[in-house]
Amino acid sequence: xxxxxxxxxxxxxxxxxxxxxxxxxxxxxxxxxxxxxxxxxxxxxxxxxxxxxxxxxxxxxxxxxxxxxxxxxxxxxxxxxxxxxxxxxxxxxxxxxxxxxxxxxxxxxxxxxxxxxxxxxxx
Amino acid sequence: xxxxxxxxxxxxxxxxxxxxxxxxxxxxxxxxxxxxxxxxxxxxxxxxxxxxxxxxxxxxxxxxxxxxxxxxxxxxxxxxxxxxxxxxxxxxxxxxxxxxxxxxxxxxxxxxxxxxxxxxxxxxxxxxxxxxxxxxxxxxxxxxxxxxxxxxxxxxxxxxxxxxxxxxxxxxxxxxxxxxxxxxxxxxxxxxxxxxxxxxxxxxxxxxxxxxxxxxxxxxxxxxxxxxxxxxxxxxxxxxxxxxxxxxxxxxxxxxxxxxxxxxxxxxxxxxxxxxxxxxxxxxxxxxxxxxxxxxxxxxxxxxxxxxxxxxxxxxxxxxxxxxxxxxxxxxxxxxxxxxxxxxxxxxxxxxxxxxxxxxxxxxxxxxxxxxxxxxxxx
Numbered sequence: 314x315x316x317x318x319x320x321x322x323x324x325x326x327x328x329x330x331x332x333x334x335x336x337x338x339x340x341x342x343x344x345x346x347x348x349x350x351x352x353x354x355x356x357x358x359x360x361x362x363x364x365x366x367x368x369x370x371x372x373x374x375x376x377x378x379x380x381x382x383x384x385x386x387x388x389x390x391x392x393x394x395x396x397x398x399x400x401x402x403x404x405x406x407x408x409x410x411x412x413x414x415x416x417x418x419x420x421x422x423x424x425x426x427x428x429x430x431x432x433x434x435x436x
Numbered sequence: 437x438x439x440x441x442x443x444x445x446x447x448x449x450x451x452x453x454x455x456x457x458x459x460x461x462x463x464x465x466x467x468x469x470x471x472x473x474x475x476x477x478x479x480x481x482x483x484x485x486x487x488x489x490x491x492x493x494x495x496x497x498x499x500x501x502x503x504x505x506x507x508x509x510x511x512x513x514x515x516x517x518x519x520x521x522x523x524x525x526x527x528x529x530x531x532x533x534x535x536x537x538x539x540x541x542x543x544x545x546x547x548x549x550x551x552x553x554x555x556x557x558x559x560x561x562x563x564x565x566x567x568x569x570x571x572x573x574x575x576x577x578x579x580x581x582x583x584x585x586x587x588x589x590x591x592x593x594x595x596x597x598x599x600x601x602x603x604x605x606x607x608x609x610x611x612x613x614x615x616x617x618x619x620x621x622x623x624x625x626x627x628x629x630x631x632x633x634x635x636x637x638x639x640x641x642x643x644x645x646x647x648x649x650x651x652x653x654x655x656x657x658x659x660x661x662x663x664x665x666x667x668x669x670x671x672x673x674x675x676x677x678x679x680x681x682x683x684x685x686x687x688x689x690x691x692x693x694x695x696x697x698x699x700x701x702x703x704x705x706x707x708x709x710x711x712x713x714x715x716x717x718x719x720x721x722x723x724x725x726x727x728x729x730x731x732x733x734x735x736x737x738x739x740x741x742x743x744x745x746x747x748x749x750x751x752x753x754x755x756x757x758x759x760x761x762x763x764x765x766x767x768x769x770x771x772x773x774x775x776x777x778x779x780x781x782x783x784x785x786x787x788x789x790x791x792x793x794x795x796x797x798x799x800x801x802x803x804x805x806x807x808x809x810x811x812x813x814x815x
Contacts, residue, residue, distance in 0.1 A: 345472060345671070346481040348764035348771075349740045351793070367793065369742050371480040371764055372471075372671050396740065 317420055318429035319380045324404055327420065334380060335408040336368065336399065339433045344370045347399045352388035352410055359385060359412065361419055366409050368399065381420065383413040448497045449591045449649035453656055457667050464670060465564035467498045472669040483672035484766045487638055488807075491597035492668035493659050500567025501587040501646060503550070504578070505557040512582045513558055516574070517547070518695065518714050520705035521558065524549040529618040529633055532703055533695055534562075534570060535716030539723065540691040541698065543570050544683070548620045548633060559620070559631065561592070561644070563685045577715070591652035596642030596676075598810060599664040604643055607658045608632065617641070617811035626651060634812065638673065639680025639805055641812040678772060679765050681734060681804025687745055688732060688760040688774050694720060697728035697776065730757060731782035734804040735773045735790065737797050740764070742771035743790040749775050750789045750796070756781050759790060767807050773799070 317325045322340035326333040341347065349369040359365045359379035366377040388410045392398055399407040414420070424432060445468045448454070454461065458478060459470035472480050486492055504513055514521050519532035526549050534542040543566045548559040562570045567586075574584055595604055601612035611632055614621055620633035628651045636642035647655055659665045674684070683689045689698055694716075696704075701724070708714060709724060737743060742764045749757040757777030765772045773790070781788070784803055789796040 346479050346766075349742065351741065369764070371484075371675055371766065374742075374744060393740075 316426060317380070317423035318426065318432075319378075319423055320432060321378050321380070323377065323380045325380050325420070325423065327414065330414060331386065331411055332381060332383065332414050333408050333411050334365075336377060336403055337429070338403045341400050341403040341407075344368060344375060346371050347396045350392045350396050350399060350409065352392065353385045355385055355388055357385050359383065369396075377409065379412075380423070381412070382415040384415075385410050385412050387411040448495055449652045450495050450497065450593075450656055453653050454495065454667070457660075459667070459669060462670075465498045467564070469498060470495060470667070470669040472671045473667055477666055480669070480671035480675060481766045483666070483668035484675050486666050487597045487640060487668055487672060487676055488767055489598070491595055491600040491603050491642075491662075491665045492672065493656060493665055494594040494596060494668055494670075494673050495591070495656075496564075496594050496644070496673075497591040497652070498564035499592055500560075500562040500564065500570060501590055501592060502560040502562065502571070502574070503557060503585040503587065504560065504574070504582060505555060505585075506582040507556060508579065509556040509558060509582050510551075512578050513547070514708075515713060516577055516715050518704045518708055518717070518720070519547070520708055521547065521549065526551050527619055527621060529620055529635055533700065534573060535695070535714070535720070536691060537715060537719075539694045539716035539719035541685075541689045541693055541695065542566065542573060542691060544685055544689055544700075544703075545570075546633070546635060548631075550620075550622075559646075565686055587646070589649050590646055591649050592644060592646050593652065593656065593659075594636045594638075594642060594644045594673075595659060595665065596636045596638040596640045598641060600640070600642040601812065603659065603662045603664045604632075606662055607655070612643075615643075616814040626654065637680070637682055638676035639682070639807060639809045639811075640676075641810055674761075675763055675766060678761055678763055678774070679767055679805065679807040680809060681774075681806060683732065683774065684761060693732075693776070694723055694728070696720060696723040697730050697732065699732045728779055730776040731779050732760070732774060732776055733782045734802045734806055735759070735762075735775055735788065735799040736802045736806075737762075737771040737773060737790065737799045739797060740771065741792060741795075741797060743773050743792050743797060743799075747773075748791050749777050749799075750791060751781060751787075756788065765806060772806050774804075777801070 351367040365379040458474040615634040631646035747759040762773030
């Protein structure tokens with residue numbers, strides 16, 4: 314399994330042809346207490362850089378962009394019951410959705426864990 | 437994340453202290469302000485809940501503190517606000533409004549009568565974002581012989597929560613005992629003159645303490661040394677005041693809103709509604725008689741998705757209003773909002789829909805406050 318990161322603070326786990334997407338620990342820390350997550354509908358198509366989800370903290374709503382192009386296959390139902398999973402386990406249990414990968418070359422421009430850490434340290 | 441240039445922002449007297457406490461600072465009202473703190477007890481929800489359970493220390497030094505004094509100050513100030521000040525006893529506080537000629541709200545403020553035997557004097561606390569406009573408005577309309585001092589170098593902190601009184605007693609013995617809700621007093625502490633008012637904007641019992649910039653850090657340290665007290669940021673202050681049903685200037689109150697539609701008629705002293713003699717009276721007397729077109733109401737939203745400022749309110753296809761503040765209520769566990777909606781529908785129990793990102797959220801008009809106030813009015 315390979316993990317990639319975007320400069321919009323999403324992470325992507327690639328397992329075979331399926332990608333799991335969430336937001337990073339850095340992102341959840343910046344957002345604060347998360348009270349609601351609006352997830353994309355299963356079967357919908359998302360485009361790289363397009364709006365895919367919305368995270369509502371106590372204070373404000375923030376868009377989450379699709380890191381790659383593909384079709385949404387599954388949304389994390391656990392987040393409906395407990396949106397705070399994004400705060401407590403952002404990079405594991407608090408995943409947002411699973412999607413197909415239409416074009417693997419889109420992954421080329423993304424960061425690995427080390428590069429992402431260096432990127433955050435600069436912010 | 438914010439890209440706002442922080443170079444032009446002013447620093448609070450407690451700036452370094454906030455940073456040492458782990459505050460996340462954001463630009464607000466021309467200052468770098470703590471929005472929340474980091475660490476195990478930090479975060480908006482934790483700070484919010486701690487305020488409801490124990491006591492929190494908020495820095496509100498960005499707010500404007502003004503002293504208006506001189507012979508005839510009472511009358512001069514009464515000409516600019518709808519609240520009666522001539523009947524306000526020394527040491528008592530009143531919530532009132534600065535209005536323009538059209539009855540539009542320029543600001544909402546707290547006025548304390550600080551008059552002594554032969555001096556008429558009032559202490560005003562106004563909003564941070566509007567303080568410079570307020571000062572200009574007051575200078576323009578107060579007679580020349582009335583003096584106005586802007587206490588620009590002084591800080592203001594608010595200690596809020598059910599344990600605020602016990603905690604404050606350990607630093608200023610006897611002070612909590614001397615005051616009930618909407619009363620203020622002055623006294624000396626470590627060589628500095630301090631003002632303490634029993635009020636705040638969270639719906640809880642609490643105090644606002646006006647103190648010199650040179651003593652404010654000592655006070656903050658003395659207060660958080662008490663296990664009952666933790667620092668809290670602007671984020672929690674906003675969610676607390678929303679639950680308390682208290683309008684926020686710049687959001688729920690603007691120059692476009694008047695006190696009648698804002699449901700603030702309690703701030704229009706009854707005897708002065710008819711006699712007038714205050715700026716904006718003409719338009720407001722009319723609104724009182726005919727009723728406002730829209731009214732500020734509370735909305736309880738179904739589900740967990742909050743509606744934010746600007747979201748439109750509908751009944752069927754008819755747009756009937758607009759949300760002016762909204763968020764998730766940590767105390768209640770569901771989203772709440774304030775909105776201005778058409779007067780005919782501004783009735784408890786009315787079912788409406790709020791449009792958020794092309795979805796309709798069902799909501800109901802409910803009475804405010806959403807969470808009951810717990811002010812201390814005496815035994």
